[in-house]
Amino acid sequence: MSAGTLHSLALVAVITAATLLTRVLPFLIFGGKKEAPRLILYLGRVLPCAIMGMLVVYCLRSTDLTAPPYGAAEALGVLAAVLLHLWRRSSLLSIAGATVLYMVLVQAVF
Amino acid sequence: MIPPAAVAVKGRRRRRLFRADPPVLGFPLEEWGKTWYNSPIRWGGVPRQSEQKEKLLPVNKHALRAAFPLTIPVMAGYLVLGMGFGILLQSRGYSFLWAGLMSLTIYAGSMEYVAVDLLSGGASLISAALMTLVLNARHLFYGLSMLEKYRPVKGAKKAYLIHGLTDETYSLVCSAQPPEGVEPGAFYFWITLLDQCYWLAGSILGGLLGQVLPFDTAGIDFAMTALFVVIFTDQWLSRKNHLSALIGLGVSAVCLVLFGPDNFLIPAMAGIALLLMLLQRFMGEEAAS
Numbered sequence: 001m002s003a004g005t006l007h008s009l010a011l012v013a014v015i016t017a018a019t020l021l022t023r024v025l026p027f028l029i030f031g032g033k034k035e036a037p038r039l040i041l042y043l044g045r046v047l048p049c050a051i052m053g054m055l056v057v058y059c060l061r062s063t064d065l066t067a068p069p070y071g072a073a074e075a076l077g078v079l080a081a082v083l084l085h086l087w088r089r090s091s092l093l094s095i096a097g098a099t100v101l102y103m104v105l106v107q108a109v110f
Numbered sequence: 111m112i113p114p115a116a117v118a119v120k121g122r123r124r125r126r127l128f129r130a131d132p133p134v135l136g137f138p139l140e141e142w143g144k145t146w147y148n149s150p151i152r153w154g155g156v157p158r159q160s161e162q163k164e165k166l167l168p169v170n171k172h173a174l175r176a177a178f179p180l181t182i183p184v185m186a187g188y189l190v191l192g193m194g195f196g197i198l199l200q201s202r203g204y205s206f207l208w209a210g211l212m213s214l215t216i217y218a219g220s221m222e223y224v225a226v227d228l229l230s231g232g233a234s235l236i237s238a239a240l241m242t243l244v245l246n247a248r249h250l251f252y253g254l255s256m257l258e259k260y261r262p263v264k265g266a267k268k269a270y271l272i273h274g275l276t277d278e279t280y281s282l283v284c285s286a287q288p289p290e291g292v293e294p295g296a297f298y299f300w301i302t303l304l305d306q307c308y309w310l311a312g313s314i315l316g317g318l319l320g321q322v323l324p325f326d327t328a329g330i331d332f333a334m335t336a337l338f339v340v341i342f343t344d345q346w347l348s349r350k351n352h353l354s355a356l357i358g359l360g361v362s363a364v365c366l367v368l369f370g371p372d373n374f375l376i377p378a379m380a381g382i383a384l385l386l387m388l389l390q391r392f393m394g395e396e397a398a399s
Contacts, residue, residue, distance in 0.1 A: 007232060008204070014235050015225050016215040018242035019249070023272050026253030027260070036254055043386060044251035046354040046393060050382045051248045052342040053358025054375075055220065059335035061371035077332050081339040091340050092186045098336040099194070103329035 077102035173296035196316020206317025274302035
């Protein structure tokens with residue numbers, strides 16, 4: 001087994017452990033009769049929205065706005081996802097449609 | 111006609127003979143024994159364990175039957191997104207075995223997409239751990255809201271429910287109510303298990319197809335962007351107050367400009383949490399519990 005494979009396996013193990021930690025922690029801390037503090041419950045309600053916004057920015061982080069086509073493919077892809085979703089409210093259609101459009105744009109247009 | 115006892119081989123003679131005994135009380139001794147063995151008198155009114163199992167089995171079948179239709183939208187999404195993940199991983203030189211392994215162990219859709227970057231870029235273990243904690247911090251809040259629902263479930267089943275609490279599974283178990291007569295634990299278990307099966311099947315299929323796909327897969331990673339855009343849109347539409355969504359977008363964009371694409375996530379997380387706490391009173395209904 002090469003060093004690269006070993007490192008990849010170690011990465012998978014670390015990511016698994018960290019993911020499991022985020023899933024188990026609430027059950028470990030508040031699994032008893034204890035009521036979660038109000039601040040935590042408040043964050044639990046408002047954080048998911050904010051984190052999704054952050055993840056959208058994260059996905060678009062390497063878009064280059066300074067060189068042609070100035071992120072046009074990404075902008076059109078996001079726009080397509082939002083519009084398709086407003087139209088049909090079907091996650092699958094919106095994701096598939098936007099991805100296909102983006103693939104066509106980066107491969108054939110720009 | 112020769113009675114069965116007479117043709118029995120030597121070693122079996124005894125039992126055969128016993129079996130051929132004349133019926134007692136109107137039915138064969140063996141039957142009578144079974145009746146006594148199973149009788150509530152002998153067991154103090156408690157049914158035998160095997161009978162308890164027989165009674166549980168149909169209930170679990172009901173749970174699967176009740177869970178499956180709810181998971182169909184997730185099946186469609188997970189097969190497609192899983193395939194996208196498998197294809198992406200394959201395009202970076204990792205076979206379908208890697209896709210299968212990661213879908214079994216990590217099993218967090220968006221994190222697995224990010225893990226493709228981490229693996230192929232040879233990221234350090236510490237940065238991978240930090241990245242995972244930051245990206246998956248939302249699981250903390252999924253867990254918090256499932257505390258009550260999962261409280262009656264025990265043991266290995268509960269451990270699996272916690273392991274399988276992805277965004278989509280969370281949204282299903284959060285909104286779905288088990289029908290009457292179906293054990294809630296079994297119902298949640300089937301939803302979770304079915305969802306992981308879809309994701310696993312999709313990712314392995316993608317890894318296999320990635321080798322033979324006749325077309326260029328450049329740009330397939332936009333599926334992840336589209337996924338988050340769609341979830342973001344859904345959350346936007348389901349709420350009156352958009353302040354938290356705007357904070358998420360705004361703080362991240364500012365941090366991206368300030369810290370650059372490789373280092374902006376952690377400051378962005380901290381900034382978002384801080385602003386959400388400071389602006390609690392402007393959150394409208396979200397602030398009231």
